[in-house]
Amino acid sequence: MDWQAALIVGLGLPALATAVGLIWRARTGRVRPTTTTTTDVAATRSASAAALGLADTDLGTAATLVQFSTDYCSRCPSTARQLTAVADGYEGVRHVEIDLTHRADLADRFHVRQTPTTLVLRADGTTTARIGGVPRLAAVRTHLETITRSPHVAS
Template structure:
């Protein structure tokens, strides 16, 4: 085999590993990063809900539409849960302040605006609901 063939095989292998790692991270629930939201997002949090799902989207994001439908349906069927979609297309500074690098990213915040967890990509419904249950339970 020639050197070019080996380079091609190596490149394809590396791209496959990177693609699998990226795909595995999509929809995974992770611990929250921020103690408090920026002011423009804090005013969107419902103080009457135990948890607000704050979806960070952009207008050109196809997975954002699927996420919006999933989270809206979940919020409609779950007591104490609210869904808000915030488009950062014209507000990149908000995405930067939150450490959001891809859309959709969903932040689960409590009634005070403190981040409980976040999900990059389209959430897996049951995984997200399982992670939210302790925060939705009556005190």
């Protein structure tokens, strides 16, 4: 290989890796709204809870933060603590953590490719948002205020 090709490869690969890393970082933790339509609220709530392996009583009355995690995820415990604190700041919002270590069927059904992954469910059980990676808490609070129509309760 001549020196010009080596120079191009030597400068091009780090530049490409940096660009990919910056794009990945910008996308991780963002609240991505989902579009779901519902016709029967009770049936949707039951179907969502059943699909997740949860009872209706496990879901919040205003919203639910469903966190998918695994045993080997190093960021999942701190994410769970943060999401629990966020949920405690709103009336009727609950945080539920689902361990996917032995539930590959749920990972496939909900297209979980990284942990933590968080779903934000409305009171009727419909998914309103999805967050891949560690969530940006300010964006989670803003989204919760939008779907619950209530401000953050200072604790």
